[in-house]
Every structure is written in structure tokens, then in C-alpha cells.
Amino acid sequence: AQTVTQSQPEMSVQEAETVTLSCTYDTSENNYYLFWYKQPPSRQMILVIRQEAYKQQNATENRLSVNFQKAAKSFSLKISDSQLGDTAMYFCAFTLYTGANSKLTFGKGITLSVRP
Amino acid sequence: NAGVTQTPKFQVLKTGQSMTLQCAQDMNHNSMYWYRQDPGMGLRLIYYSASEGTTDKGEVPNGYNVSRLNKREFSLRLESAAPSQTSVYFCASSPLAGGSNTQYFGPGTRLTVL
Numbered sequence: 001a002q003t004v005t006q007s008q009p010e011m012s013v014q015e016a017e018t019v020t021l022s023c024t025y026d027t028s029e030n031n032y033y034l035f036w037y038k039q040p041p042s043r044q045m046i047l048v049i050r051q052e053a054y055k056q057q058n059a060t061e062n063r064l065s066v067n068f069q070k071a072a073k074s075f076s077l078k079i080s081d082s083q084l085g086d087t088a089m090y091f092c093a094f095t096l097y098t099g100a101n102s103k104l105t106f107g108k109g110i111t112l113s114v115r116p
Numbered sequence: 117n118a119g120v121t122q123t124p125k126f127q128v129l130k131t132g133q134s135m136t137l138q139c140a141q142d143m144n145h146n147s148m149y150w151y152r153q154d155p156g157m158g159l160r161l162i163y164y165s166a167s168e169g170t171t172d173k174g175e176v177p178n179g180y181n182v183s184r185l186n187k188r189e190f191s192l193r194l195e196s197a198a199p200s201q202t203s204v205y206f207c208a209s210s211p212l213a214g215g216s217n218t219q220y221f222g223p224g225t226r227l228t229v230l
Contacts, residue, residue: 006158106160
């Protein structure tokens with residue numbers, strides 16, 4: 001079974017600074033996808049970035065980027081120029097690259113607070 | 117487009133009562149999912165429906181039933197609620213089945229069982 005570990009329950013960062021959220025996963029498979037989901041205080045979860053394991057290039061999305069290290073099974077999220085609106089819970093998620101029954105496995109999440 | 121909608125937003129039940137959580141999506145998605153979120157546990161999949169007419173168990177299906185009423189609607193039923201089912205419930209949908217497809221989430225239902 002696949003597992004996703006987010007070992008830091010909480011982090012805090014000053015506005016405009018950079019923060020990195022850690023995620024590790026465990027799988028014996030070679031083809032899979034990784035995701036970071038954001039859950040703001042409103043509770044609605046949204047996908048912020050995804051990475052295909054077969055791609056060597058790290059995904060980026062505006063101020064967000066990932067550091068994907070396949071051999072180390074590590075998938076961290078870097079938020080640059082942090083803004084107050086980045087305050088949220090962030091979940092790392094994993095799924096295998098296999099048909100209709102492949103499902104998302106989520107980590108426990110990390111609460112990020114951006115200080116003004 | 118409203119996206120994924122859930123009703124109710126909040127609910128308080130007594131142990132043994134039953135209720136149905138409703139979920140609807142207007143994005144013409146084929147697949148729908150029910151998760152529960154508990155403090156320190158992340159999201160765990162209860163049931164999912166890869167396509168209209170099919171449902172399958174997820175990680176934590178005990179105590180729940182689901183109905184894929186049509187392509188738009190996917191309901192979750194608690195037949196005899198227990199305090200252990202106190203949680204926040206999220207419905208999600210995706211264009212196709214398979215975790216590689218982006219899932220779109222509803223706003224959640226906060227359920228308390230006394």
C-alpha cells in the first residue's frame with residue numbers, strides 16, 4: 001500500500017518570505033502522480049500543483065514550485081513571496097498511474113500560517 | 117457553474133439517527149467521491165463512483181452507504197449514526213475515473229453525532 005507522510009503539522013512564515021512544505025511517500029511503483037491541495041479556512045479544497053513521476057522537470061505554478069526527488073521519494077512544495085492568502089492547510093497526495101480504480105492517498109496535512 | 121455543491125453545510129445528529137448527505141456537480145464529470153476529514157488524519161476515501169451506475173468501497177466504508185442517483189448526484193447515507201462518524205465530509209468529482217484526474221471538491225458538511 002502507498003503511504004504519504006507530512007511530518008510537520010504546522011509552519012509559520014513572515015509575509016513576503018519563502019517557505020517549504022515537506023512531503024515524503026512510499027511506493028514500489030514507478031509511474032504515479034503527486035499533488036498538493038490547498039484548504040483555506042473556508043474549507044474548500046483546491047488543487048494547486050501536480051507532478052507526473054515520469055517528468056524530470058519540476059512543476060511550477062506562479063509563486064509555487066515543487067522539488068520532486070524520485071529516488072528519495074520526496075515531494076516538497078515551495079511558496080515564494082508568501083502572501084496572507086496562502087494561509088491554509090496543505091495536503092500532499094499520491095496516486096498510481098493505473099486505470100479507473102486508482103485513488104488518491106492523502107497525507108495528514110500541514111497548517112501554514114502567514115504572518116503580516 | 118456552481119461546481120460541486122453539498123447539503124447540508126452543518127448537521128447535528130443523535131446516536132442511532134439516520135441521514136443522507138447530498139452532493140451534486142454541474143461539470144458533467146463521470147466520477148464522484150466521498151471523503152471524510154478528521155483532525156490529524158488527512159482525507160480518507162469512503163466510497164467512490166467511477167461512472168454512473170457503479171459504486172465501490174474506499175478505505176473506510178463501514179457504516180455508510182452510497183447512491184449514484186444519476187450522473188450529477190452522489191449521496192452518502194448514514195443508517196445509524198455513531199459518535200465515531202463525527203467528521204467533516206467532502207464530496208468531489210473528476211472528469212474521468214483514476215486519481216490522475218484532478219478532483220474538484222465541494223465545501224464540505226460538518227457532521228456532529230452526539
